[in-house]
Amino acid sequence: MVFTYTAFGVGNRFEEYFNMFLNRMAANAVSIEERKFAGSWAKLKLKTSEEEAEVNMRLQGPDIVITFTVQKPGEKKTLEKLQTGINVLGRLLYGDITGAALEAASESIESALSGQSGALASLIANTAREIEEELKRAAPTAAPAPEEMREVENLTEEVRAKIIALREEAEIAKMEGRDVKSAMLRIERADKLFSEATADASQGKYSLAKSKLEAAMRLLQKAEEILL
Helix, strand or coil, X not given: CEEEEEECCCHHHHHHHHHHHHHHHXXXXXXXXXXXXXXXXXXXXXXCCCCEEEEEEEEECCEEEEEEEEECCCCCCCHHHHHHHHHHHHHHHCCCHHHHHHHHHHHHHHHHXXXXXXXXXXXXXXXHHHHHHHHHHHCCCCCCCHHHHHHHHHHHHHHHHHHHHHHHHHHHHHHCCCCCHHHHHHHHHHHHXXXXXXXXXXXXCXXXXXXXXXXXXXXXXXXHHHHC
């Protein structure tokens, strides 16, 4: 049976993926009988005391497609495998080519991941998945553009200054006996948005921070109109 696993979105780290895979096999006492890495594809022959495997990896767009076969030395097809082949062939002969291929691929990799297809198949499938997940977790977050950072920093200072100034204006207006409730509601809401925006910016969420600062500035402008 041919097993297929696709590691999505890690094709730009293919060589690192391949080397991590080699290290995991060696760490699990799997003998690497043959290895070849050629930039866009790679090939491995693996062996344990009870099983042998051939693993092929290739780039497919941003993904890495891993296909592998596992067998015992001199192993013959079991009746179950033969029946699976007959069922799939029947689907193919009746025209459901895509459905048959996808069903066979899905069932095979699930059986490998679950351990139903043997120890070596399980090790290869789960290692392929684990490395994919590790590389995704370790992927660096894209750095914000310098101009975006500066824009948020400038807007932060403008909003901060505006809040301070309007608080003073509102206090003076209140002392003069004017109703400042409507203006203060807007100032307080703007202050809340300002706090959220500074927290977002500290986490690198500059686009979200900018949106909140712009909303805060509109509230402050409205408050200013009320107070003047």
